[in-house]
Amino acid sequence: MNEKINIAEQTDLLISLQALDTQIYKMISEKELKPLEINNLEDSQKLKQSGMKEAEDNLKSIQLKHKEKEIMLGTKEEEVRKLQGQLNQIKTNKEYTTMINEIESHKADNSLLEEEIIKFMDSIDQAKARIVLEKQKFAEESKSIDTRIKEIKQQINDIEEAAIELKKKREGLTPLIGKKFLSEYERILVGKDGQALAEVVNDNCGGCYMQLPPQVINEINMKEKIVFCENCQRILYIKDEKA
Numbered sequence: 711m712n713e714k715i716n717i718a719e720q721t722d723l724l725i726s727l728q729a730l731d732t733q734i735y736k737m738i739s740e741k742e743l744k745p746l747e748i749n750n751l752e753d754s755q756k757l758k759q760s761g762m763k764e765a766e767d768n769l770k771s772i773q774l775k776h777k778e779k780e781i782m783l784g785t786k787e788e789e790v791r792k793l794q795g796q797l798n799q800i801k802t803n804k805e806y807t808t809m810i811n812e813i814e815s816h817k818a819d820n821s822l823l824e825e826e827i828i829k830f831m832d833s834i835d836q837a838k839a840r841i842v843l844e845k846q847k848f849a850e851e852s853k854s855i856d857t858r859i860k861e862i863k864q865q866i867n868d869i870e871e872a873a874i875e876l877k878k879k880r881e882g883l884t885p886l887i888g889k890k891f892l893s894e895y896e897r898i899l900v901g902k903d904g905q906a907l908a909e910v911v912n913d914n915c916g917g918c919y920m921q922l923p924p925q926v927i928n929e930i931n932m933k934e935k936i937v938f939c940e941n942c943q944r945i946l947y948i949k950d951e952k953a
């Protein structure tokens with residue numbers, strides 16, 4: 711008779727323990743994901759920084775092309791001046807016409823170069839404006855990412871504190887449970903990722919959903935021993951409807 715009461719009591723204690731462990735396991739898996747979230751945020755922060763870097767590189771490359779064109783223009787203008795200086799020394803009309811044509815052709819090239827230079831100057835203005843925007847965007851996004859990371863770190867702290875509370879409650883409960891039951895329970899708990907107990911619902915195991923034979927249901931109801939699911943090995947129980 712004593713043993714019967716014992717099994718019912720032990721089962722109730724295991725159910726309470728399972729409720730705590732379910733919460734603890736849920737917290738652990740939540741906490742495990744947090745560093746990943748932080749990593750992802752840090753990665754996206756770096757990625758956003760690269761947008762800024764790209765804008766700066768873009769400016770540098772335009773400035774370089776601009777400089778090249780200015781040097782080219784300088785050289786060409788020098789050439790025009792040299793040719794103009796030589797005009798005085800020319801003897802024949804034919805030579806003079808040739809020289810004038812050459813000068814005009816250089817001047818035409820130069821005005822094209824000047825147009826290009828103006829376009830590059832516009833591009834430089836645009837590139838500078840883009841850098842300002844990218845920097846602004848980065849600063850804003852970076853701030854919101856930093857805030858989010860802080861929040862996640864706070865969540866990790868909160869989870870750790872809550873887990874300590876749950877573990878204290880657990881320590882209050884485990885001494886009431888028979889050593890053999892407790893070690894069986896914990897073995898299954900670890901093996902079944904935090905679910906050692908399975909409630910019987912409509913004659914099915916709540917852990918693996920297998921239909922249980924009437925014999926097993928009877929054994930559970932008799933409360934003379936702990937009954938395991940033959941399929942998933944979890945400890946089976948039936949919720950007491952009178953309670």
Ligand SMILES: [Zn+2]
Nearest residue numbers: 915918939942
């Ligand atoms: Zn099962």
